[in-house]
Amino acid sequence: MTPDWFAVVDATWPAADSRTDGTLTLREGRGGGKRVSAASASGAVSEPQIEAAEAAMRQMGQPPLFQLRPGDEGLDAALAGRGYSIVDPVNIYACPVSQLTDLPMPRVTVFALWEPLAIMRELWAEGGIGPGRLAVMDRVKGPKTGLLMRHQDKPGGVAFVAIHDGVAMLHALEIPPHQRRKGLGKWAMRGAAFWALDNGAHTLSVICTKANEGANALYRSLGMQLVGEYHYRLLQEERQTA
Template identity: 45%
Template sequence: MDRALSEAFERTWPAAKYRDAGGFRVGRGLGAGGRVGSARAVGDWRAADIDVAAALHEGWDQRALFRAQDDDSRLIAALEAQGFRRENPTAVMETAIAALTDRPVPPVTAFAIWPPLAIQREIWAAGNIGPARQAVMERVEANRAAILGRIEDRAAGAGFVAAYGGVALLHGLEILPDWRRKGLAGWMVRQAAFWAAEAGADRLALAVSRANEGAVAFYRSLGFREAAGYAYYARA
């Protein structure tokens, strides 16, 4: 990731706290998933720092988990040498805001609001974005909004977008099962782009599991391209 994307990536989905272990920065996730509950390289590190970072994880009662960029062959080799194995390969995709704001969102289809409505929280919870992940949204210090999606006269989608340094990140896009594949997700992504443009961003990015081939194809259809990739590493 380039510097601006990397900074926005961390600022728009932060851990509850951070501590450094040599050249690694360890996030305390408080049950909100690997993205915030992992360690990543932020400077010069030594192999011994891996054990120090792992001990921080254990002290926070979370499993030792590292996040490594796909092109960081040195870190990947060091983790594998210590018994860590690759999990959940993830693509970071991005597109220019202008590519998503070329047509208006239909009336009463999608809205950018803050704070989230109770129905948005219910939609997130139904999609496994429970209180711990919703708490991540609450602690974001960057400009942020919750995206509400409506179809067939009812609320059926929820998403979260935040912008930092000219880059906006879309997180937690969920559509209730009975209203999927009806075009709502696309309009919600476009609404996030309109909001991001007003927030001063010129590109919109997101992270998606490579195993979710349907989601990857969906974002490609909207003009997103892969900008970077990473995976998690944990001991078996």
């Protein structure tokens, strides 16, 4: 059975609060980024619904922001007509966990641990992943872990992984500039796969923006398949950081 990729995203990177009003789900992100702040639709959406959602998001201190999924063409057109622009088109990749557990892990390359160590929080902060996004990680209810990569006895990167319905999804992969181009991204994904296998997951998945050429190349090089995509619509005069 094909996983519900958007349910996996919501469970492994959850909003601070959410509520459904008819065919629209509104999310309160509290500084956790677009994924936890965007409204999404489960069916046709009327103009009055859009207007009510805009007012509700502003009341939450968030700019009006919608996540557009396959099948949302009508809402996409309506938002374009209201002056919304497309931001951050996203790819979803996945592969069987077994595909990335075929090679043994080198010693002391990837450590899986939760709660995050201070050095992990520092690495995330250097990559722009601050308290709002760390709070998202804390909210995850299911199995979860942080990954700390090391290279030549120095911190090499950090990531977060959580599981929903047999699917492990990796988020917040950050490798500092001086540790890039050393294969740590691949070992991060393999480390995530081993942790996922140990915790009962059958699939490993990850999301990244289409503009991130390095990340897309990494996931394709590992044989991960494109299984979904989406984009956001945001009012032009109210842009926020990714």
